[in-house]
Amino acid sequence: MTDIKLHGFWYSPFTLRVKWTLKLKGIPYENIEEDRYNKSAQLLQYNPVYKRTPVLVHDGKPLCESMIIVEYIDEIWPQNPLLPTHSYHKALARFWVKYADDTFSAVASLVRSSNGEEQEKAIEKIWEHLKVVEDQCFGDGKNVFGGDTINIVDIAFGPLITLLVVLEDALGVKILDDEKFPHLHSWYNNFKDVPIIKENLPDQDKMVAFIKVFREKLIASS
Amino acid sequence: MSMVKVPLVTRMSMQFNKRTNSNPICMVKSSEVKLIGKWSSSYTIRVKIALNMKSLEYENIEETLKHKSDLLLHSNPVYARIPVLIHRDRPISESLVIVEYIDETWPTPPSILPSHPYDRALARFWATYIDDKWFPSMKCIFAFEAEEERKPYFEVLEEVLERMEDAFGKCSKGEPFFGGDTIGFIDIAFGSFLGWLSAVEQKFERKLLIEAKFPALVKWAERFAVDPAVKGLIPEADKLVELSKSIKWRAAIEKK
Numbered sequence: 001m002t003d004i005k006l007h008g009f010w011y012s013p014f015t016l017r018v019k020w021t022l023k024l025k026g027i028p029y030e031n032i033e034e035d036r037y038n039k040s041a042q043l044l045q046y047n048p049v050y051k052r053t054p055v056l057v058h059d060g061k062p063l064c065e066s067m068i069i070v071e072y073i074d075e076i077w078p079q080n081p082l083l084p085t086h087s088y089h090k091a092l093a094r095f096w097v098k099y100a101d102d103t104f105s106a107v108a109s110l111v112r113s114s115n116g117e118e119q120e121k122a123i124e125k126i127w128e129h130l131k132v133v134e135d136q137c138f139g140d141g142k143n144v145f146g147g148d149t150i151n152i153v154d155i156a157f158g159p160l161i162t163l164l165v166v167l168e169d170a171l172g173v174k175i176l177d178d179e180k181f182p183h184l185h186s187w188y189n190n191f192k193d194v195p196i197i198k199e200n201l202p203d204q205d206k207m208v209a210f211i212k213v214f215r216e217k218l219i220a221s222s
Numbered sequence: 223m224s225m226v227k228v229p230l231v232t233r234m235s236m237q238f239n240k241r242t243n244s245n246p247i248c249m250v251k252s253s254e255v256k257l258i259g260k261w262s263s264s265y266t267i268r269v270k271i272a273l274n275m276k277s278l279e280y281e282n283i284e285e286t287l288k289h290k291s292d293l294l295l296h297s298n299p300v301y302a303r304i305p306v307l308i309h310r311d312r313p314i315s316e317s318l319v320i321v322e323y324i325d326e327t328w329p330t331p332p333s334i335l336p337s338h339p340y341d342r343a344l345a346r347f348w349a350t351y352i353d354d355k356w357f358p359s360m361k362c363i364f365a366f367e368a369e370e371e372r373k374p375y376f377e378v379l380e381e382v383l384e385r386m387e388d389a390f391g392k393c394s395k396g397e398p399f400f401g402g403d404t405i406g407f408i409d410i411a412f413g414s415f416l417g418w419l420s421a422v423e424q425k426f427e428r429k430l431l432i433e434a435k436f437p438a439l440v441k442w443a444e445r446f447a448v449d450p451a452v453k454g455l456i457p458e459a460d461k462l463v464e465l466s467k468s469i470k471w472r473a474a475i476e477k478k
Contacts (some may be wrong), residue, residue: 049351049385061340068346075339087326088312094319099300132300 004029005057007043009036011202011210013104013159014066015054020155021070023196025077067097070155082152093152096137096144100156103129107160110167111211114219123175126164130181133157138183145187154191161188166207170215255280258294259305260287262465264357264414265317266305267455271410272324274451275332287468318349321410332404341393348389348400349411355382356415358475363422365471372426379422379430386412387436394438398445405449413446414456421462 006022006029008015022029034043034053046055046062056063056072063069074082084090106129110122137144137153146154161184164175178185191197257273257280259266273280285294285304297306297313306313307320309327314320325334335342359378366372393400393408400408423429433440447456 058340063340063343063347065347065350068343068350071346072339072343075342087323088309088314090326091314091319091323094322095300095314095316098316098319136300 003057003059005032006030006054007032007034007040007046007057008054009034011207011214012053013163016159016162016200016202017066017155018054018056018069018073019200020150020158020197021073021082023200024080024082024150025073026079027073027077067101067152067156070152074152080149082150082155084151092144096133096153097156099129099133100153100160103133103157103160107163107167110171111215112218112222114222119171119173123173126175127180130176130184134181134184138187150191150194150197158188158191158197162192162201166204166211169204169208170211254310256283256308257281257305258283258285258291258297258308260285262417262457262462263304264418267414267417268317268410269305269307269320269324270455271405271414271451272321272334274455275334275405276324276328276330278324278328287465318346318353318407318411321407333406334401334410335407336401344393345400345407348386348393348408351385352382352411352415356412357418360415360418360422361471361474363426364466364469365475376428376430383430383436383439387439390438390442394442399442405446405451409442409446413443413452416443416447417457417459417462420459421466424459425463425466 004022004027006015006018008018008031010033019031032040034040039051043053043055044051046057047053047064050064052064054064054066054069056069058072058076063072070082083093103126106122106125110119110126113119113122136142144153145151145157161176167173168175176185176188192201255273255278257266257269259269259282261284283291283293285291290302294304294306295302297308298304298315301315303315305317305320306315307323308314309323314323321334336345355378359375359382362375363372363379366375389408390400394402397403399405400412405413419431423431431440431443446452
């Protein structure tokens with residue numbers, strides 16, 4: 001019997017990437033909720049480099065970094081595959097996975113923003129990234145995101161967009177504008193309604209409340 | 223310098239390729255594979271090492287520092303940066319993505335990624351760690367004029383070396399490289415920066431890769447630099463130091 005533990009935060013988009021992957025493939029696991037202000041000794045031992053979640057522990061062996069974990073899971077449990085089989089399409093998928101991670105830096109700036117000017121600047125930066133995705137990933141012959149089935153690019157971007165929707169509520173701003181980003185907006189609307197995703201989305205109100213407190217603490221400490 | 227044992231199979235295939243320049247399994251015309259890059263770029267060097275490991279011919283397209291070519295802008299519209307591999311007219315960007323692509327498209331030995339998924343995950347982790355820490359810190363060291371401003375970034379480089387020294391022990395398992403008996407993904411990701419490491423040491427008159435502190439890494443670096451797939455690719459420190467004078471480091475930090 002395989003032993004899988006996931007150390008994560010219920011509110012973290014990075015943990016969510018791994019959770020969704022495990023759920024999609026029907027892989028049972030033990031969820032270990034970490035406290036970011038009081039990380040377990042085990043977590044620090046498993047991830048001494050970054051000291052952060054998520055960490056997947058498979059039969060006692062730790063794996064770190066969300067998309068590295070996702071690829072690992074996809075390799076060991078090939079049902080409902082996330083990566084394409086052809087090496088060129090794999091390379092494209094990996095490129096966009098990296099781009100999703102680059103986009104997170106812009107989102108982090110928004111989370112940290114302590115005034116209107118910083119907020120505006122951060123949103124502009126996010127929009128630049130979303131525009132690239134809108135222009136490059138959709139349209140004729142482009143199948144970067146999953147069509148009928150969820151793929152690794154969906155997993156990489158899904159939680160990022162989920163977090164943007166929470167930030168829209170928490171900050172009272174519009175980010176995922178359907179006029180600016182019609183394809184992305186449409187993709188997300190379909191994606192969040194896929195049963196396994198819908199069942200495993202953190203509660204919106206809980207997330208908004210969390211983000212507000214999280215931002216206050218961040219801004220107070222900076 | 224210790225002699226590195228080159229396995230018999232590798233030695234034979236090296237001889238075969240030298241003589242005939244055509245491995246029947248990967249007969250690739252140079253027009254099929256193009257690489258847009260720069261001699262000074264560690265990221266470009268990664269791809270060249272991978273291509274060499276697979277004995278692939280390719281057309282090298284050298285980008286200049288000042289002016290980005292239309293081919294580059296067209297091939298990498300997202301980042302407009304090198305390296306870009308173009309295989310049968312299809313572009314692939316991001317050095318680590320390209321290296322994995324090369325390994326998968328031409329699966330003949332030697333393999334670049336390990337065979338076991340856990341080891342692959344570890345290899346990707348360390349390669350991403352290098353990308354996360356090394357070059358961003360080096361850019362800051364070149365960009366900032368005050369010693370005090372550079373200090374924290376030197377500390378990051380020091381920490382990276384400590385971690386890689388430790389990782390070497392765990393990953394190599396007594397063999398000459400992170401990848402085992404032949405160079406692998408981590409070797410390529412990290413080793414590609416050896417030229418710039420020497421450039422930093424020279425320009426700032428400060429030894430970083432010290433034998434007393436990092437005995438395994440020092441020996442590994444020597445072996446890596448003379449590996450047939452790497453030889454001639456790592457630029458000399460004084461050439462990079464000279465080049466560093468014309469790079470706009472501050473602008474480089476702000477780009478993402």
